[in-house]
Amino acid sequence: MTARPDERLLDGPPMSPVRCRACGAAVRARKASWQQTSIQWSAEAVETCLERRASVPGDGPNGDLFPACEALRESIVRAALDGELPVPDDAGDG
Amino acid sequence: MTAAETERDGVRTIEAGAVPARFARGWHCLGLSERFKDGRPHTVDAFGAKLVVFRSGDGRLNVLDAYCRHMGGDLSRGTVKGDEIACPFHDWRWGGDGRCKKIPYARRVPLRARTSAWTTMDQDGMLFVWNDPEGNPPPPGVTIPRIEGATRDDWTDWVWHETLVAANCREVMDNVVDMAHFFYVHYSFPTYFKNVFEGHVATQIMKGLSRPDARPPAKEGRPGMLGNTSVAAYHGPSFMIDDLTYHYEGMDIDCVLINCHYPVDADSFVLQSGIIVQRNERLGSAGADEMAVRLGAFILKGFEQDVEIWKNKARVDNPLLCEEDGPVYQLRRWYEQFYVDAADVAPEMVERFEFELDTTRPVGAWKKEVEENLARRAAAGGGTA
Structure with missing residues (x-):
């Protein structure tokens, strides 16, 4: 039972390198549309992330969850707007 | 099967290998712990085996393989005696650590008188067992978080x-x-x-x-x-x-x-x-x-x-x-x-x-x-x- 590849990465845009503009953490990201985002972190990127390091556990049994890095989110949006991260043309809201 | 074969005639094939032969490593909840605390042995079919769950005299919840290593009696049909579960077949007494502690009719317990025991955890009203096909204890950090509301x-x-x-x-x-x-x-x-x-x-x-x-x-x-x-x-x-x-x-x-x-x-x-x-x-x-x-x-x-x-x-x-x-x-x-x-x-x-x-x-x-x-x-x- 080995994990198989996600065919969407072959048929649509692949995971592409993106660097966080705040801390330089290097991740791979993908946008299937302007609203969809996939982010593959490495252990090193997690260590580098400033927001991650500054985060404190929240309340509740799932309080340890780090939901997202805002700086990275903005960096990915910028990369998409600048054309560094491809977003499919037909991925409008229509 | 290659991708080419999969896409022959453009028909998508559903592929499914065999289900895994082993069971997942990790904490598993067997249910509310209270129901196991009546002083009787309980049968639980899990991890491809039959388990016995019992509370020993010291108040601990224990989980063992239910089949007595002596002649295969079902410990979950036996009786809790002190800190041990007694087999209904010949009264062999098994402790929560998986070791046979006593055979009332024998001078001594034989070597190798050890059965499978699962690490247990009684937390927030639920009984958990640690399953690991390699037989290792849970590593530090691999825990079930506390649920505050459960005890409030x-x-x-x-x-x-x-x-x-x-x-x-x-x-x-x-x-x-x-x-x-x-x-x-x-x-x-x-x-x-x-x-x-x-x-x-x-x-x-x-x-x-x-x-x-x-x-x-x-x-x-x-x-x-x-x-x-x-x-x-x-x-x-x-x-x-x-x-x-x-x-x-x-x-x-x-x-x-x-x-x-x-x-x-x-x-x-x-x-x-x-x-x-x-x-x-x-x-x-x-x-x-x-x-x-x-x-x-x-x-x-x-x-x-x-x-x-x-x-x-x-x-x-x-x-x-x-x-x-x-x-x-x-x-x-x-x-x-x-x-x-x-x-x-x-x-x-x-x-x-x-x-x-x-x-x-x-x-x-x-x-x-x-x-x-x-x-x-x-x-x-x-x-x-």
């Missing part, structure tokens, strides 16, 4: 249900990433959906609206349900804690929902749900208890909806996905870590992965469908629209 007076007691499902337990795991089935199978209406996998934890963050076409309108004087916010995380391969808030007109109801299972064998598992509800002024003390029972029944209905799908569906190793589906392959890559030796856990199985779904198209389609359902109901004179 301003929360209800657990309302617990369990049901035997004739399918491999991967089916229930896939729900972590399956946004669309919540609309079609469970009649809920997700509007936001995100997954985060990291280490041994897989999280689903979901916000949703209530479905006016799927439930009768709120009774006079009762607040209508608007929607819900849910942060649900699997802590290991089988135990999900859902921090769940139902939003009603004028109030929120906070719940903790447990969705957990243990494998019986490769082709079946026991699916369990537990819920506690926080008491508040609007709800009142009795209202919270009533709400917990109602929600418990509601969750059970949700399980039945899943089971109906699972018992008729095919196992699929190569699901065909659209971009509005969640990260099924990445979830299974995460899940794989529990089925390989600890030394073989690859970085990509545990490295952080985030997937935020674009709900624009699903929400648009579902709004339309709800409106059509309501119009149809009104036209049929259902009187509820």
Whole structure:
């Protein structure tokens, strides 16, 4: 039972390198549309992330969850707007 | 099978290898611990074996393989004697550590008189066992988080249900990433959906609206349900804690929902749900208890909806996905870590992965469908629209 590849990465845009503009953490990201985002972190990127390091556990049994890095989110949006991260043309809201 | 073969004639083939021959490494909940504390041995079919669960005289909950290593008697039909479980066949006495402590008719216990014992944990009203095919103890940091409400007076007691499902337990795991089935199978209406996998934890963050076409309108004087916010995380391969808030007109109801299972064998598992509800002024003390029972029944209905799908569906190793589906392959890559030796856990199985779904198209389609359902109901004179 080995994990198989996600065919969407072959048929649509692949995971592409993106660097966080705040801390330089290097991740791979993908946008299937302007609203969809996939982010593959490495252990090193997690260590580098400033927001991650500054985060404190929240309340509740799932309080340890780090939901997202805002700086990275903005960096990915910028990369998409600048054309560094491809977003499919037909991925409008229509 | 090669990709070329798969795509012969353009027909997509469903591929499914054998189900895993081993059972996941991790903590598994066997149910509310109270029911095992009556001084009697209990039979639990799990991990391809028959287990005996018993509370010894020292108050500890113990889990052993039920078959006595002497002549194969069923310890779960035996008797608790002091700190040991006594076999009904020849009265051999087994301790919670898996060692035979005494044979009343023998001068001494033979060498090798040791059976399989599972590490147990009694926490927040639930009994957990650590399963590891390699026989190692739980590593530090691989824990089940505490659930504060479970021991507090301003929360209800657990309302617990369990049901035997004739399918491999991967089916229930896939729900972590399956946004669309919540609309079609469970009649809920997700509007936001995100997954985060990291280490041994897989999280689903979901916000949703209530479905006016799927439930009768709120009774006079009762607040209508608007929607819900849910942060649900699997802590290991089988135990999900859902921090769940139902939003009603004028109030929120906070719940903790447990969705957990243990494998019986490769082709079946026991699916369990537990819920506690926080008491508040609007709800009142009795209202919270009533709400917990109602929600418990509601969750059970949700399980039945899943089971109906699972018992008729095919196992699929190569699901065909659209971009509005969640990260099924990445979830299974995460899940794989529990089925390989600890030394073989690859970085990509545990490295952080985030997937935020674009709900624009699903929400648009579902709004339309709800409106059509309501119009149809009104036209049929259902009187509820």
